[in-house]
Amino acid sequence: MNFPFYIARRYLFxxxxxxxxxxxxxxxxxxxxxxxxxxxxxxxxxxxxxxxVATFFTSFDPQLEVVPVVGKTAPADDPALAKIKTLPEVEVTSECVKDQALAIYKGRQTMITLMGVDDNFERMSRIDEILYGNENFSLHAANLNFGTVGIRLAETLGMNANWDGSLMIYAPRKIGQLDMANPTDGFVVDSLISPGSVFMVKQGKYDKDHVIAPISFARTLFEQQGMLSSLQIRLKNGSDLDKVKAEMQSIAGNRFKVLDRYEQQQDTFRIMQVEKFIAYIFLTFILIVASFNIIGSISMLIIDKKNDVVTLRNLGATDRQITQIFLFEGRLISVFGAVVGILVGLLLCWLQQQFGLVALGQSSGTFVVDAYPVSVHPEDVAVIFFTVILVGFIAVWYPVRYFSKRLLI
Structure with a gap:
């Protein structure tokens, strides 16, 4: 048995x-x-x-997206893209041309993101799950082009699900010179009509400015014939996404990037990770302050046990063993606090998951969820435990050695 640890445990209780x-x-x-x-x-x-947030990606964002590394577009017939399409794990692909434009509807205007997609888009994204109004997704009929707008964009332009008239789309010309005598000639202009529905992803970045239109319409408007902004991919059920992604990246080389859903939303998740890290740092500082109480406790214990120290020395204990006794004492307090804190924290998380004790708002339905969402990740619990132990060990090391030398030796 470890002698210093045994004595420290006796002193603790x-x-x-x-x-x-x-x-x-x-x-x-x-x-x-x-x-x-x-x-x-x-x-x-x-x-x-x-x-x-990750649960919102299933209805709109592709499982994998191949985008050019340099520039906004790439040739749609690129051999690398053609090879990726033929991989056995790929169930469906959809070409996409995406850029910004100006939309005008009955005197109201706003900047939009026009997303031109091909006829496979419905199979690739299952957009029918987020449509309101006519739930049958459609891009065109005969020579008519339909534009499916986000619900918040529809509010901005004064539309309903079955809006009438035409939505005029303006995009700057990329070919030729601008005639200053006729500025309107510097724009490619075309129009879309309503398919009888709008979409709602419940994400502002889509709902507030996106318009889904046929890819032929987008290529003509943006003068990108034969080009694409991205190749969107859905895999067959049971496919190993990470393995397929790695294989696609090896095919794409350094000309294309293969992005999963988290990487497509990299900005959003990076912000959340930064916020989480900052919260961890602030709470660790609070933990450090709380650990100063251990220093006071150990210092008083050293003074209280002066007579015991003399006895231990007479029994043959070395100065190093005596110092270790009080080091173990402080560390036991840290371990005890860490274990109890983690257990209580896990209990509170379970109660929040089961009963939603802390609500997000006063009225039910105001937010996507009524109560604060909670998800316990084992790796976070491990990091917290080792952080508490490390802070506790560092907090008691110098004070114990200092007081041991000054008061006991």
């Missing part, structure tokens, strides 16, 4: 000659436990929002 030492030791453990609990709960809430 034994009654001290000064009752205040027991109280301060208890406060130290509670402080570490509360800080640990706050870390578990806070990081789990960030995970909950992360996982919640």
């Amino acid at each position: 034994s009654k001290k000659s000064t009752h205040a030492i027991n109280i301060i030791s208890g406060i130290s453990g509670v402080g570490v436990a509360v800080a640990t609990m706050a870390l578990v709960v806070t990081l789990s809430v960030f995970n909950g929002f992360h996982d919640l």
